[in-house]
Amino acid sequence: MPRGLTVLVVGSGGREHALAWALQSSPSVEHILVAPGNGGTAAIAENVPIAATDIPGLVALARERQVDLTVVGPEEPLARGLVDAFAAAGLTAFGPTAEAARIEASKAWAKDVMRAAGVPTAEAQVVTDFAAAQAALERLDFPLVIKASGLAAGKGAIVVSSRREAEEVLHWMMVQRALGSAADEVLLEEYLEGRELSFLVVTDGTTVLPLLPARDYKRLGDNDTGPNTGGMGAYAPVPEVTDELQRTILERIIHPTLAELRRRGIVYRGVLYAGLMLTPRGPKVLEFNCRFGDPEAQAILPLLETDLATLLLSAARAELSGNWSLDWKPAVCVTVVVASGGYPGTYATGFPIAGLDTVPSDVLIFHAGTRRANDHVVTAGGRVLAVSATASTFAEARERVYRAIEHLSFPGMTFRRDIALAEVGGNFKPTPPSGTA
Structure with missing residues (x-):
């Protein structure tokens, strides 16, 4: 056998x-x-x-x-x-x-790929030294987004509202080198209005299978206040993503990007994550990532009914085909990240986490910054846990997830209380999409 x-x-x-x-x-x-x-x-x-x-x-x-x-x-x-x-x-x-992972590792290179592919994205200027960045600011409007081109653990994009604020951020990135080599190149990017969306697909280089759309929360505090983090929560699916909008994203963004990569001799296999802004003029790309999102994965995977191992193995072996489709639970999922006090700045670790064994069984606890010390689980990072709950409505999923968080405690514990709140009260009925493209 x-x-x-x-x-x-x-x-x-x-x-x-x-x-x-x-x-x-x-x-x-x-x-x-x-x-x-x-x-x-x-x-x-x-x-x-x-x-x-x-x-x-x-x-x-x-x-x-x-x-x-x-x-x-x-x-x-x-x-x-x-x-x-x-x-x-x-x-x-x-x-x-x-080479394919440069789509995330170099935002400057990703912009070049998108321009060549005709993919809608925010206008951006790339600068490589502080003096050039200062000069460029004279020609730009505010608010403005300043982005480190390299990998910065989700903390390399900052919105600024004035030239003075922009120069302070640029000095921090390019002179103080706070983000290291991630800011060797910096993008001065157009600020886009709208609602953000995380749109992930699994691809073997040819066949593309979209996952459920998700929305994450990057700011530390309620109502999108405070500094950017690696993500303080997420939910899936996103009610405003209709079948028509999904087709638009696939036809105008995902397929042209993969085609341009192939034109450059790059076959992209894995997860392609498009961070989008849903603007009045349609979806535009804020960034691409080369992997599952975090915490989006903790909101999407609990809804997946398709065998994940078979899916990922088939994609890695370039064995997906038009016969593939993904099956999803007719439900929603809300994920709330529980973080250490002081995150994303300086924080202490090593605190025992109380209440893990009392969380209701209808809630999932995904560990992040934790480790086992003797018979205890203790904090070991900034984002400590991701608490996920599925239900037939966002109101019910939110109730389950926040009720579960009440069981948990450690010194300095912090979390957002508004994850998926905007979706409560609507008439959305989750219907699994076909999952094919």
Whole structure:
């Protein structure tokens, strides 16, 4: 009798816990490894103390443990060439090559791809030194978005309302080097009005399968106040995304982008995440990411009924086809991130998390910044937990998720109270889309 799949999940956050959780329900999966994992993945998989960026170590692990599929969570190992290294070793990894991952690793390069493809996006000027940035400000209108071109853990985009504020941010990025090499190139980008949308697809380079649309919350505080974070919550699906809007996004944004990459000799396999602004003139791209979103994955994956392992393995092997479709629960999901006090700035860790064993069973707790210390789970990062609840309505899902959070406590614990609040009171009835394109 053939053995089941051994799957390796790379990463240590809430997204990786959600991936491991979804993969464990696959009948084809026998064993799951997570490197390096966290306090939550340790309960459902085997944590291996290898860093997500230790590519030689991960290759050696995959060989030694006969891993059939490696699923890469974070962007940095993708940008560093993990998929390329695995392919060279004859191993299968789900995710784009380093060249394809430039779609996230270099926002300047991504803009060039979009311009060539005719993809609607915010106008932007790229600058490489502080003096050039100062000069460019004289010709630009405010508000303005200043973006580090490289990887900045979701904290490299800042909206400024005046030239003085812009110069302070640019000095912080380009002179003080607060974001390191991520700000070697900086984009001065047009500010777009509208509502943001996270639109993710799984692709094998040819076939494209859209996931449920999601909306995340980047600011720390209620009503979108405070600094940008890696994400304080999300929900899926998004009621305003009709079948017609989905077709528009696929036809004007996703397919042209993938076609332009192919024209450049780049076959994109993995998740392509389009961060969009729904403007009065239609959807425009704010950014592309080369992986599952976090916390979007924690809101999307609980609604997926299709076997995730089979889906990702087929995409990695370029074996998707027009016969594929995705099945979804007729429900909604709300995810709220519980964070350490002081995040995204300086924060303390090592606090025991009380109440994890008392959370109602109809709620999912995805660990992010946690670790196990003796018999306790303690905080070990800025974003500590992602609490997800599914229901037939947003009102019910919100009630479940916030009721569950009342069970949890640790010193300094903070979270937003307005996740998905704007969707409460509507007449939205979730109907699973066909999931094909």
